Amino acid sequence: MKIMMIGFGTVGQGFAELLLEKKNELPEKIEIVAVYDKKMGGAVNHNGIDLKSLLEAASSGQVYSLQGGIKEVDVPNFIKEVPSDVMVEVTYTNLETGEPAYTHIIEALKSGKNVVTTNKGPIALFYNELKSLADKYNRILKFEGTVLSGTPAINLAFSSLKGSKINKIRGILNGTTNYILTNMQTGMSYSEALKEAQKLGYAEADPTGDVEGWDAMAKILILTNVLLGGGITKKDVFREGITGITADMVKEAIMEGKKWKLIGEAKVMGNRIEASVKPQKISKEDKLYSVDGVLNSIVFTTDTLGEVQIVGPGAGRRETGYAVLSDILSLS
């Protein structure tokens, strides 16, 4: 299988590292034949780019220095012209426009490529449209890494729960906020816990996307539109972040035997879907109570099994790289 990578940051490199590590164990030969990253340039080699050289070039920010290297391209045209079986879209996330990933995915599908992405933007904003396009061109669109990184939440619901109706999805979908809230359990203030998360690289310098619930909201949009069949958009999701949670509120919760968690939730109510992201004070009986730190979890309520829960990492270079690998393997 021949892969084209668009974007080669943390996730792209995490995927290439796994591919290198597992080369001899994979059921099929998987080769990266083209890479392009806006900051590092790209390279094309129809016989497969040497992964070790690629990772070295990326670590010095100079992918263009490889054999077959290129400094700058028109990306949509690059996607269209370079032959490959799968385009892996791992550029940066934009929750306003979904760009540039949205355009990349459209170009890939139209030129006959399957698509694997971990990019929340296009899937949260345009899933129905992109799915229709994939169907029209008889291609497959995979996006396990958009939710819970490589923890196979989407595949669980899609393939393992096939034949079940999912009526409700409820989860801890953002590791950064869960890490902050877990640390606040020990008495830290919100700003201390945030600083700690930033120090460890769990939170960005501008933490807005995580702490105001935007990231969790994107994931709820994806889960809702993909699994509950709802065509909802950002304005349909009530969203509240964790910046209003004080040390006192956490202390009070502890005294009641409870914890504050940022919960994303979507449920089918007749032919409407109710969706929200907000802090909830939950008790020990709640299946999400013991999901702490950077762990994420989703509880699916089904008509056949009642509640089925999956718990696993929600982020990480290797973990999200694995999401790409697992999607690619499912294509073969």
Next chain:
Amino acid sequence: MKIMMIGFGTVGQGFAELLLEKKNELPEKIEIVAVYDKKMGGAVNHNGIDLKSLLEAASSGQVYSLQGGIKEVDVPNFIKEVPSDVMVEVTYTNLETGEPAYTHIIEALKSGKNVVTTNKGPIALFYNELKSLADKYNRILKFEGTVLSGTPAINLAFSSLKGSKINKIRGILNGTTNYILTNMQTGMSYSEALKEAQKLGYAEADPTGDVEGWDAMAKILILTNVLLGGGITKKDVFREGITGITADMVKEAIMEGKKWKLIGEAKVMGNRIEASVKPQKISKEDKLYSVDGVLNSIVFTTDTLGEVQIVGPGAGRRETGYAVLSDILSLS
């Protein structure tokens, strides 16, 4: 897809009920063309047996009274002679010999039928042999319902974690014992909690298979041989049940912030596999701590994602019936 059912007790009826309920939502037409149960007789109808009539006949124990009914057959011959795409094996479990399911599965594979079973006996005792036979005849052997009923633990590990190496499996694999231990948390003695479980139908009149850990051991054999690639047998699994757990031990554990759980565990140690089923006193930090009542759970330790946990029902008519449906859907 044409199905033959061998055995038509709780699980078989649970499956037929789901099939009737979901008839119009399934991606493919699935028909039961043959049924045989030792106690109720059988029926054959190449155009599909009417499910409502079948379930009514079963509730009065007289499947043979249906059109195309038969009182007694030689089962292996019946499996061989009656055409169908899939044989569903849901007779009773025998952990000593795997029979009669073992013979049924062999006959089905040899006569070109795919096999779906929830029967732990043949998979726990003869997985490697049956898998080779399935491969030889180019048929598929599915058994999601042997572990955690319909909760898709096997499929999660097999398909969603494809590309990962699983190094360790650890879980609460038996609902009866977990229910008893959970009730003992409230101060009940072992025998009171057992009686309560029997009253609710969670434990059988002779509870040995559950409380002595045989059922959990069968599941550990299945998980080990299927997912860790180990060819281990009963004698390789250390097994201890919960009958030695006293109210005092439970009280002591509570005072330490801990709980007793019956844990099945298998880990790869170099080229050996260490497997056991035994009561363990676990602390709050343990991912299995909050899995209470009849719930089951497995934690898979992988080389790509660290720990991934699934939690769901471990038993039930509808839940295990769904395991059969989900396996059948995965064949199509």
